[in-house]
Amino acid sequence: MTIKVVRGNPTPEELAAALAVVRARAVTASEEPSTTEAPRDAWSDPSRIATHRLPHPGPASWGRTYWPS
Structure with a gap:
């Protein structure tokens, strides 16, 4: 490392x-410590959106492809 006095x-x-x-x-x-990866925010946590498990495929799974509100 070189330090130079300019003025x-x-x-x-x-x-x-x-x-x-x-x-x-x-x-x-x-x-x-260098933290290149920022801590995950709660808003980006997928478990916040999917609070319940998705239905398993079965004989009537074609009818569950569209979930009306």
């Missing part, structure tokens, strides 16, 4: 303080 003339103490902050942030970021 100004920092003193060695200011540069050391800035470097300490950058290193501390890098260590903290590497310790946190």
Whole structure:
């Protein structure tokens, strides 16, 4: 990693303080677990929609293909 001063003339103490902050942030970021997958929301849970089991196919299953409300 290279740090370049673009403007100004920092003193060695200011540069050391800035470097300490950058290193501390890098260590903290590497310790946190990366969560690429967001936790599932209750609205996207399929069990919320299908609260009861679907009927099993049987002799009269053709009549259950349409569920009137």
